[in-house]
Amino acid sequence: MKKSRRIGLIMIISGATLWGLSGPMIQWFxxxxxxxxxxxLVVRLLLAGFFILSYLFFRKKNIFGIWKLPRHWIQLIIFAVFGMLGAQYVFIEAIHVSNAVTAMLFQFFGPVLITIYVAIQIKRLPSxxxxxxxxxxxxxxxxLITNGSVENVVLSKKAIAFGVLTMLGFTFYTLHPESLIKQWGTIVIVGWxxxxxxxVLFLSHQTFSVYSLTETLTINTFSMMILIIITGTLSFLFYIGILKYLSPTETSILASIEPLVAAIISVTWLNESFGAYQLLGGIFIIVAVIFLTIPKKEIELYAATQKVS
Incomplete structure (x- = not known):
């Protein structure tokens, strides 16, 4: 096995494992x-964003150039509020009102919506x-929602609502910053x-204060919060560098271990239980996303039309 490929495999497995672990950690928190x-989320976004931008700044990367172009920084603010903040908020709320595995499976459904969106954009039926x-x-x-029985839906209306919003948030988060990432790079856009x-969340959430934060947290919960921030940030940074070493198909297939890791940790650590049909539903979603990584012609055609426009 080539060294570069070995590095890529280590990165994707590490990234997927850390992200799969972060969900149960948030649930425990x-x-x-x-x-x-x-x-x-205020603490998580501010700290993670600050550390990423600081890392880029000390690496002498141009992190302020985007603010010289109004069209770009307007897109960046839209992405920050509705993509980054919106997607993370509904994902965390989905964990809060259901559990980590369910939230991750809803998020994992995102590529299905992206496939449908691309088919509409290029005006061609899916393969x-x-x-x-x-x-x-x-x-x-x-x-996943019904455990095989419409009469006995296992998820609450709030869990279903936040789950659907998680899918939509992931889709917007993935599609909106495409042109910005091509121009400025993924890490710069995500950091900002x-x-x-x-x-934005700090300014709009007037009840937030450092004092109330210190009063609420114990040593254990504070340590867990820092660990969540570190694992989430590291997993994303791993994902960023993966495509240098592995194909998108390999990356997507290996990333499917995320909900598997979340399920194992949730069952063994948090004593979660899942219905047989729910587990089957999770397998169906994972298999479907893996198959969606195989055909690329429509995606390439969509990218070409975006360049032309």
């Missing part, structure tokens, strides 16, 4: 503290493989997205 999702994957994913989502999102 909210079970052991009275801190609100918004207060937690047979894509169509079957979409049907499989929808079947999986049905099982986190930092701006944190500032």
């Amino acid at each position: 909210f079970h052991h503290t009275e801190l609100s999702s918004i207060s937690f 047979l493989t894509q169509f079957l994957a979409i049907i499989t994913a929808l079947t999986g989502l049905y099982f 997205g986190m930092f701006i999102g944190g500032i």
